[in-house]
Each structure stands twice: as structure tokens, then as C-alpha cells.
Amino acid sequence: MNKINRIKEEWEGRSEGYLKEYNPIEIDYGPGVPNENKLNIIGSVKNKKVLDLGCGGGQISIAFAKKGAKVTGIDLSDKHIEFAKKLAKKHKVKILFERGSFQKFPMIKSKSQDIVFSSWAFLYSPDLKQVFKEANRVLKNEGLFVFSQDHPFFHCFGNNDLEIKQSYLKSGSAGNPNFMAFRRTISEIFNALKESGFNVEKIIEPKSKWYARWKDEKYFNKKKIEMLPTTIIFKARK
Numbered sequence: 113m114n115k116i117n118r119i120k121e122e123w124e125g126r127s128e129g130y131l132k133e134y135n136p137i138e139i140d141y142g143p144g145v146p147n148e149n150k151l152n153i154i155g156s157v158k159n160k161k162v163l164d165l166g167c168g169g170g171q172i173s174i175a176f177a178k179k180g181a182k183v184t185g186i187d188l189s190d191k192h193i194e195f196a197k198k199l200a201k202k203h204k205v206k207i208l209f210e211r212g213s214f215q216k217f218p219m220i221k222s223k224s225q226d227i228v229f230s231s232w233a234f235l236y237s238p239d240l241k242q243v244f245k246e247a248n249r250v251l252k253n254e255g256l257f258v259f260s261q262d263h264p265f266f267h268c269f270g271n272n273d274l275e276i277k278q279s280y281l282k283s284g285s286a287g288n289p290n291f292m293a294f295r296r297t298i299s300e301i302f303n304a305l306k307e308s309g310f311n312v313e314k315i316i317e318p319k320s321k322w323y324a325r326w327k328d329e330k331y332f333n334k335k336k337i338e339m340l341p342t343t344i345i346f347k348a349r350k
């Protein structure tokens with residue numbers, strides 16, 4: 113099985129639990145991280161064409177649409193796309209949700225988008241440079257590319273003992289050996305952006321807030337949340 117098919121299978125398998133999680137309708141950058149209303153990284157999206165890569169259950173796409181953007185969401189999971197379509201109907205917004213991979217999205221025309229966005233999805237990309245080149249292709253000149261992903265430090269440390277479990281310097285898995293994911297260093301991501309034709313305007317490492325509802329979750333440890341960023345955000349321009 114190729115990597116993308118395996119990742120799809122893994123997401124379809126955990127989809128039910130994932131979609132039950134509390135995902136608010138907002139432009140969200142990651143667990144406990146201040147949202148776009150607070151960070152103001154993107155600014156006004158009114159009448160802008162926005163492409164949301166790895167859109168999951170569609171909550172962020174819907175938030176963009178409610179702010180006046182014309183949104184397309186792409187996700188690998190049939191279940192997530194089905195859920196997103198229903199949710200958009202419930203929220204009375206029109207969004208084009210496409211089932212597909214963010215590795216290549218030929219259905220999106222070159223130079224057609226004002227903003228390409230992604231939240232916590234690129235960790236699952238086996239070839240990040242290919243994704244960045246596609247993002248660059250579909251963006252209009254000076255278009256904005258904003259994405260967040262798991263902070264690479266976050267997965268280097270264990271959840272219970274906070275010991276360093278894997279080398280930051282070596283790209284590799286992302287904590288959970290049962291799921292295929294690709295952790296990369298900050299310089300790898302930065303350099304891949306430059307090599308794909310982007311100017312990086314900002315890197316943001318916001319402090320996450322601890323939620324009491326995480327107390328029974330293995331993934332989030334209070335001390336870890338206090339001491340390490342869960343998320344890194346890149347703002348780049350074509």
C-alpha cells in the first residue's frame with residue numbers, strides 16, 4: 113500500500129472519534145492556540161478565494177465562509193468530507209468540498225486563489241515540498257500561504273515524563289508509532305518554502321492554553337503544554 117492510501121485508511125479508522133471532538137467553527141490554528149480573531153495573521157478574507165488543505169470536518173472552512181470568503185476544502189477522508197458537507201448545510205454556507213490529496217490538486221486552477229490555508233494537517237505529508245509547490249501554483253501573485261502544524265519540539269518529548277524521546281535533528285515519526293506522520297525540523301520547513309517560491313514573512317509559536325478536558329488525555333500533559341508550544345504557524349507569500 114502506498115503512503116497516502118495508508119494515511120487515508122488510518123484517518124478513516126479514527127474519523128468517528130476525531131469528529132466527535134470539540135471543534136468550534138473558527139479559524140483555528142491548533143490545540144489551545146489563540147484563534148485567528150486573536151492572532152490576526154490573515155486579516156480580512158471578504159470576497160477572497162480561500163483553499164483549505166486537509167480541511168477535516170470543515171469547521172475552519174465554514175468559519176472562513178462566514179467571514180465572506182469563497183472557500184474550497186480538500187481532505188483525504190471520505191468520512192470527513194461527508195461530515196463537512198452536512199455541517200456547511202447546517203450553517204447555511206456554500207463551500208466546495210473535494211475529496212482528494214493535498215499532495216496534488218489538479219482540479220484547482222493555477223493562479224486562482226488569494227489564500228491557501230492549512231491547520232494541523234501537513235504532518236501527514238510524505239512530501240512537503242510537493243505540497244508547497246502545488247500551493248504556489250494555485251496562488252495568485254502575492255497570494256498568502258498560511259499554515260499551522262504540530263510544533264516539531266512537541267513530539268520530541270514524552271507525554272508523561274517529559275524526557276526527550278526522539279531527536280529533534282532527525283526527521284521522523286510524530287510520537288504515535290501507530291500512525292504514519294512526518295516530523296520535520298523548522299529549518300527543513302522554512303527551506304522547503306523558500307525553494308518552492310515563497311517568502312516567509314513570519315513564524316509564530318504561540319503559547320497554548322491548558323483545557324481541563326485534556327486531563328485524561330495521554331497526548332496532552334499540563335506541564336508539557338506550559339513549557340512547549342503545541343503548534344508552529346508559518347505565514348508566507350508568493
Ligand SMILES: C[S@@+](CC[C@H](N)C(=O)[O-])C[C@H]1O[C@@H](n2cnc3c(N)ncnc32)[C@H](O)[C@@H]1O
Nearest residue numbers: 123166167168187188189213214231232233236
Ligand atoms: C488533524 S486533522 C486537521 C483537520 C482540520 N484542518 C482542522 O484543523 O480541524 C488532519 C486532516 O488532514 C487530512 N489529511 C491527511 N493527509 C492528507 C492528504 N494527503 N491530503 C488531504 N488531506 C489529508 C486528514 O484526513 C485529516 O482530516
